Amino acid sequence: MVRVTHWVNVLAVVLMVGSGFQIFNAYPAFARKGETFCCYPFEGDPLPPWMTFGGWLAGARNWHFAAMWLLVVNGLIYLAFIYLHGEWRDLVPRRGHFRDSWEMVKFYLFLRKNHPTQGKHNALQRGAYFAMPIVGLVLVLTGLAIWKPVQLGLITTMFGGFVWARYWHFVATWLLVLLSVVHVFMVIAVDPYSIRAMVTGRYKESWSPESRNARPFVHLLPRRGSSVDMDQQPRQP
Amino acid sequence: MKDDRDPSRFLDRRSFIQLTGTAVTTALLGCGSRGPEDAQKVLRWAEGRNEGVERALFRHTSIDRASRSAKLAGEAFPVYYVSKTLPVWDASVRGPWSLEVSGLVRRPLKLSLDDLLNLKQTRQRVNHYCVEGWTAVADWWGVRVSELARLADVSPDAKYVDFQSFDDGYHESWDIDSALHRQTLIAYAMDGRLLAPAHGAPARLHSPIKLGYKSTKFLTRVVFMPRRNGGYWSDQGYEWYAGT
Numbered sequence: 156m157v158r159v160t161h162w163v164n165v166l167a168v169v170l171m172v173g174s175g176f177q178i179f180n181a182y183p184a185f186a187r188k189g190e191t192f193c194c195y196p197f198e199g200d201p202l203p204p205w206m207t208f209g210g211w212l213a214g215a216r217n218w219h220f221a222a223m224w225l226l227v228v229n230g231l232i233y234l235a236f237i238y239l240h241g242e243w244r245d246l247v248p249r250r251g252h253f254r255d256s257w258e259m260v261k262f263y264l265f266l267r268k269n270h271p272t273q274g275k276h277n278a279l280q281r282g283a284y285f286a287m288p289i290v291g292l293v294l295v296l297t298g299l300a301i302w303k304p305v306q307l308g309l310i311t312t313m314f315g316g317f318v319w320a321r322y323w324h325f326v327a328t329w330l331l332v333l334l335s336v337v338h339v340f341m342v343i344a345v346d347p348y349s350i351r352a353m354v355t356g357r358y359k360e361s362w363s364p365e366s367r368n369a370r371p372f373v374h375l376l377p378r379r380g381s382s383v384d385m386d387q388q389p390r391q392p
Numbered sequence: 393m394k395d396d397r398d399p400s401r402f403l404d405r406r407s408f409i410q411l412t413g414t415a416v417t418t419a420l421l422g423c424g425s426r427g428p429e430d431a432q433k434v435l436r437w438a439e440g441r442n443e444g445v446e447r448a449l450f451r452h453t454s455i456d457r458a459s460r461s462a463k464l465a466g467e468a469f470p471v472y473y474v475s476k477t478l479p480v481w482d483a484s485v486r487g488p489w490s491l492e493v494s495g496l497v498r499r500p501l502k503l504s505l506d507d508l509l510n511l512k513q514t515r516q517r518v519n520h521y522c523v524e525g526w527t528a529v530a531d532w533w534g535v536r537v538s539e540l541a542r543l544a545d546v547s548p549d550a551k552y553v554d555f556q557s558f559d560d561g562y563h564e565s566w567d568i569d570s571a572l573h574r575q576t577l578i579a580y581a582m583d584g585r586l587l588a589p590a591h592g593a594p595a596r597l598h599s600p601i602k603l604g605y606k607s608t609k610f611l612t613r614v615v616f617m618p619r620r621n622g623g624y625w626s627d628q629g630y631e632w633y634a635g636t
Binding site for chain 1: 426427431434435436438439441442446449450451454455456459462463464465466467468469470519521522523524525526527528529600601625628629630631635636
């Protein structure tokens with residue numbers, strides 16, 4: 156189920172970000188008319204068309220307001236599932252999270268020889284996977300704030316009014332894009348076997364970055380002679 | 393138990409990568425496009441569902457207020473119309489301008505600008521929410537649509553209101569609840585002066601509770617109806633309800 160929601164989420168996020176950037180390009184600035192805006196250096200510069208989806212403003216809005224339900228419903232299913240199955244325990248940062256994260260950074264920078272011991276995910280992963288739903292929540296709330304600035308005016312006020320809510324929606328989008336790009340890079344560079352795991356659920360302990368002592372593009376292949384079959388994720392119906 | 397270097401597994405992975413590659417390429421080609429045609433049906437269905445959500449969220453008591461620190465947009469308030477040139481009512485050609493209130497009403501009205509000015513005035517400093525994502529603050533003076541509805545004695549069968557203009561057929565229809573919201577005005581003055589042609593003179597609809605394109609400028613007619621009849625932008629694919 157986590158795997159299904161992951162791939163549905165990929166689709167929903169791609170649609171939401173693409174159509175969101177198309178919508179942004181209709182007014183690629185934040186200033187209220189007759190005012191200036193302090194905090195965006197590229198006021199007036201549209202984003203490149205390859206980042207956009209939907210073709211034109213109305214098209215993109217229609218996609219955005221349809222895919223938002225996919226994102227929200229799928230996100231709720233995911234959260235409910237990992238809560239009921241206890242898998243949230245692999246994702247919530249543990250005590251000593253920042254120390255452990257620093258050890259991972261040191262390892263990736265060759266300042267430490269051996270991969271730190273970890274559970275299912277290393278500390279940096281935990282941080283990233285824990286942050287994603289939080290960024291998602293901010294996106295949903297700021298989205299509601301700019302979708303319904305009058306009927307849901309309380310939320311809009313909470314984020315500092317329409318202009319700021321729109322700004323935080325944009326900033327949170329880029330944060331999500333950043334997390335996703337780093338995530339995809341690390342999957343390819345450190346643990347391509349996890350793609351198979353995320354598709355079929357099959358994974359071996361000997362493939363794990365910890366067993367391979369893998370840094371980005373280092374030790375991509377499993378160590379020889381260690382092929383203990385350990386499906387980490389049992390198949391879900 | 394398969395060996396790690398079992399060729400069949402590598403084939404497996406290679407075909408998987410190929411599949412992923414195809415999917416990514418398709419997605420990239422999709423960038424900047426409108427998306428597949430079949431999806432339009434789904435999008436229209438979603439718009440219908442969203443209208444239900446928006447209607448459920450609607451409250452007559454939800455009021456827009458411009459933030460206290462906000463400046464009036466003034467000259468920076470964008471100007472727009474759909475005719476080739478700025479529509480100006482020429483009384484020597486078309487006769488004196490008037491606003492017609494008709495349709496499902498027991499007392500149809502025909503109001504001159506002076507008549508409008510003599511009706512109960514409402515003043516408000518509110519946001520203008522454009523579909524493009526910008527907002528602009530202005531002071532609007534005018535008559536509530538609900539006041540016109542009261543004077544015209546609207547029938548309970550009226551569920552929609554069409555706001556028509558002399559701007560090349562521009563019109564937008566509204567659900568009656570939004571039209572009767574207390575911040576929905578037939579505005580004749582902006583920032584303390586009678587409307588300039590650029591902002592929809594002699595009178596325009598203005599409301600912070602719907603996106604800007606729903607607020608017809610250069611008004612000529614307010615028609616109460618049993619059914620909706622779309623609108624200039626709504627017929628081209630923009631959301632019909634467009635509430636804020």
